[in-house]
Amino acid sequence: MSVGFARKMWALDCPTLTVDAVTLMYGLTGKMTIPMPAFLIEHPKGLVLFDTGIHPDAIEDPVSIYGQELADGLGIGGTIDQRIDRQIEALGYKTSDVTHVISSHLHFDHAGGHFLFPNATFYAGQGELAFAHFPAKLGSFCFIPEQVAQYKNWTWREVAARTDLDLFGDGSMIIMSTPGHTPGEVSLKVRLANRTFLLTGDAIHLRAALDLEWPFPLDYDTLSAVHSLLRIKRMAESEELSLWINHDPDDWAQYQHAPYCYE
Numbered sequence: 001m002s003v004g005f006a007r008k009m010w011a012l013d014c015p016t017l018t019v020d021a022v023t024l025m026y027g028l029t030g031k032m033t034i035p036m037p038a039f040l041i042e043h044p045k046g047l048v049l050f051d052t053g054i055h056p057d058a059i060e061d062p063v064s065i066y067g068q069e070l071a072d073g074l075g076i077g078g079t080i081d082q083r084i085d086r087q088i089e090a091l092g093y094k095t096s097d098v099t100h101v102i103s104s105h106l107h108f109d110h111a112g113g114h115f116l117f118p119n120a121t122f123y124a125g126q127g128e129l130a131f132a133h134f135p136a137k138l139g140s141f142c143f144i145p146e147q148v149a150q151y152k153n154w155t156w157r158e159v160a161a162r163t164d165l166d167l168f169g170d171g172s173m174i175i176m177s178t179p180g181h182t183p184g185e186v187s188l189k190v191r192l193a194n195r196t197f198l199l200t201g202d203a204i205h206l207r208a209a210l211d212l213e214w215p216f217p218l219d220y221d222t223l224s225a226v227h228s229l230l231r232i233k234r235m236a237e238s239e240e241l242s243l244w245i246n247h248d249p250d251d252w253a254q255y256q257h258a259p260y261c262y263e
């Protein structure tokens, strides 16, 4: 296998959610504010997004996108400059420059901006599309039917369960099947010249859960979720990589964000 690198990676500063902490991890109390980042990655063969955050219009008008009850529970915070399209443009790209969108999964806080990239090729784990259309009752509120209805118009590639997909065939961007939170949850390993990151999506929500090896309270399949968590934990212990738990506020504070660019 050839050895290649992604050129640049930016963590896009998407809005935050403020939710009851117990919905994130068993035993927590009070409220917790969590980031919902998306990542823009430049590779010689394409411009890649890992997740697209919430629907950009939900920053100013969450009720029109999510309805009163869900909007009230989400506590969305952010400014209009945190719209994902604006952040991409602020880095000098057009949304039409994005060639690949990798969806950690299709919950509203990760796939809300997908509609901005209708000409990209979309990637999701096996079973994710079917599950988005016909979700299990637990957690079904995380799929927004009007958004799911658009998926049929786009080009999708599914990553087979329990396998990894080498996106550009050079080992620089590996889409890893890490199911459990949803059937098609995937993580992304990004190798840059100076640093390798593993972006967990929602395979893990908080670093405390990684330490305790606890699943998320609303996982679709708890046993698979724990297996995926342990797989990621073992990788982080044995390989030289930086684990970025995407919703973890401390991880967000520890790493740098756009316009800073990892190379």
Ligand SMILES: [Zn+2]
Pocket (backbone or CB within 6 Å): 107, 109, 110, 202, 247
């Ligand atoms: Zn999430």
